[in-house]
Amino acid sequence: MALHFLLLLFAVSLVAADEEPFIGVNIGTELSDMPHPTQVVALLKAQQIKHVRLYDADQAMLVALAKTGIQVVITVPNEELLAIGQSNASAANWVSRNVVAHYPATNITAICVGSEVLTALPNVAKVLVNAIKYIHSALVASNLDRQVKVSTPLSSSIILDSFPPSQAFFNRSLNSVLVPILDFLQSTDSYLMLNIYPYYDYMQSNGVIPLDYALFKPLPPNKEAVDSNTLLHYSNVFDAMVDAAYFAMAFLNYTNIPVVVTESGWPSKGASNEPDATIDNANNYNSNLIKHVFNKTGTPKRPGIAVSTYIYELYNEDMKSGPLSEKNWGLFDANGVPIYILHLTGSGAVLANDTSNQTFCVAKDGADPKMIQAALDWACGPGKVECSPLLQGQPCYEPDNVIAHANYAFDSYYNKMGKTPDACDFKGVATITTSDPSHGSCIYPGSLGKNSTYGNFTAPSMNSSSDSSAYNIHSCELRIRNLLMVTGFLILGVILL
Template structure:
């Protein structure tokens, strides 16, 4: 993803994060459970190269926060779940946490918010009673430092805290959690802080295949017959994420809360999964979802229920976390590999100044799948011989030698020839065994000739706290699994 882009958005509401009132933005989550990860200075350089201006960390790594100093990159830092008990139990501990993780870096590092825990109410319900005491203690420490108007405090929730989410007009918060949620919403309203929610249309689709069309989940253009209609409001929904966002607003409205905005702290689509269990976790689908998501947010058209509010969204996630455990998809949500090589190129044109490159017209020539090896080998030999393609990188020991198979080697040689010929018509054919694609076939250390990305490769291992957030399908089933009620409560016109 050569100069990629990403990022997030805030809404034009009074409770917007203080540094960017008035518009939607897209940001990225950065997990660090990665082997051979970039050093903090290299990470910040990469963020600047990609024109990324909003990030969320799953901890408050001092090395990264120091490297972010004097940049225009805004960061949400996090209190890991295992630190919440200590903070809730002692105002001194909370003040020390603010001193160590905020005051030591702010304002040179633009810390905009503190996320207290991650999905605590659903992942560790036994600690739910200490969530608000921890939040109030941290806020008191910010207040004493006169930073309470500059740095917001909230806590990210799994979307499963919302029951009966579809149609959105009938959604409501899990009643067993209502006392805590009411306290939280009162705090968010009083401090003009956002409600943070993790929302994954991917899991909505996977839990309800046959009910929720793939196109609705991927933001693809729909015919009127495929639009979802809320029978109570007659509002039309063209994508799953908007419906999820509006279900949160309806849930707040049912508790008489109307002045708290929503920030989607996690959303995304995996690029790889178990072929039998997660067949829709593909590069093409991940590319389609994230590309369409970015364009949708930056259109600033809001949702059907709140067209005046465009929710900020953080893509999960910037890098594949290769050290994550199974399932396979857990390690494959990233836009880039850990060494900064892109997993795929986003297809976003005219989406704003954060784009380092407009990749819409970037094309590559690769070998078609299913072609027999002998035919491919003949075409490969011609490309590297009479065709004078640069085939040095597919020789033993070189960056593109692995995987050592004719399809991989032929793709590299075809792409070299295609671009040496200036991508002219007919230069990607090779007697019918090659095809043009907009998906960058580069992988790991192997950068294809057609990729204009300048990658910062490194073998440096970051010595930092690997506090990351997992995307566990089981914790999301509550809300997403209820998409099935669409059959009876929403109608496709």
């Protein structure tokens, strides 16, 4: 009995490990100069992207992805659905050619049967359920049904009255197709694939949805949207849409089907009638989305349960039809040059699309100022960081505050130690970022890139009890001045109280 319990516990732990939230990318191919599959894979590896979704099952891409460990979602294109939905044999051939022939060398984890079929191709919707079941049956026959999930990406537009989320429901005219799909997802332990685009929700709201609410920007409590039925507070469109999907499924009595967002993003360029398709907004949205997933914040309805998401998309697709914004959703151009550098403080190097591979060490948001001060003192003392640029009149003196000075000292130490993750900890008050904190004439060591060289030396531990005589005069001046500044803030706080 005890052994059985231990085995069960071990199985649960494996499931929990598999359910770690992730960020992936979609790879579209409508480029006039589409990179070779080996170039695509090289970019994925360089950016430490571990999850990708293909809009087809391109053989060259599947071969290039072999033995990389990257988890791959492939797609039955919409134009092939009619044939597969009407023929079990066609489905079996498709699985044999595109899954069996490549697995396990290529780590195929899921199949999208079509994409937004219910809204894009309503005349094909009648065969969608059959296509899903036939593909799954072919996986069963190949003994791959446990390794490869089957689902179909749905547009969030099929959810009506999405706010407040607790009142959301699916378009009832689609129930004859949607209910069998949900039955299938539940019976096979698969997940609901949902495409969420706050950009379009914002654009179509005629000013009702604030831009900051669409971009995941922090909002004061009085600016958050409140579900009057549950009293849950929503600070962004993304969470509201995910919860709307959960409530809509619950309305049909499905309460244990997880949601994976198969597409979400923001365009970086648009025409004159698309003023909010900008690099800044795209950067803010995607950066905030990535941090939201990795922070495991979850949604108000399911706090702590993060929703894995695929960013739309890896490359700008210049051959896309439609408005200018349609061509500009990518993180990179066709040459692998980033359209913008994501602000990913705290996310390490995952999806840090800075091809110069630059990372910096800075003070962590929300860290205790006293702990940051102590770490700054250590860096400029026992840590043997050259802190003279922080003295009055020197390039990095301004802004004259503990955070700014700590950022410089932390990054200097991080570079001295060869940018190892352990060198950017400082008892938990520091974190790695891809955003260069250099400003004006204050150039951080990390921004020197490959030209930055440091001699070998034995670095002391921040936990060691070094004699105060190890501090040089510059460090003492900084420490005293920063202590006076902190004391002044404390006194001011007492006065205000």
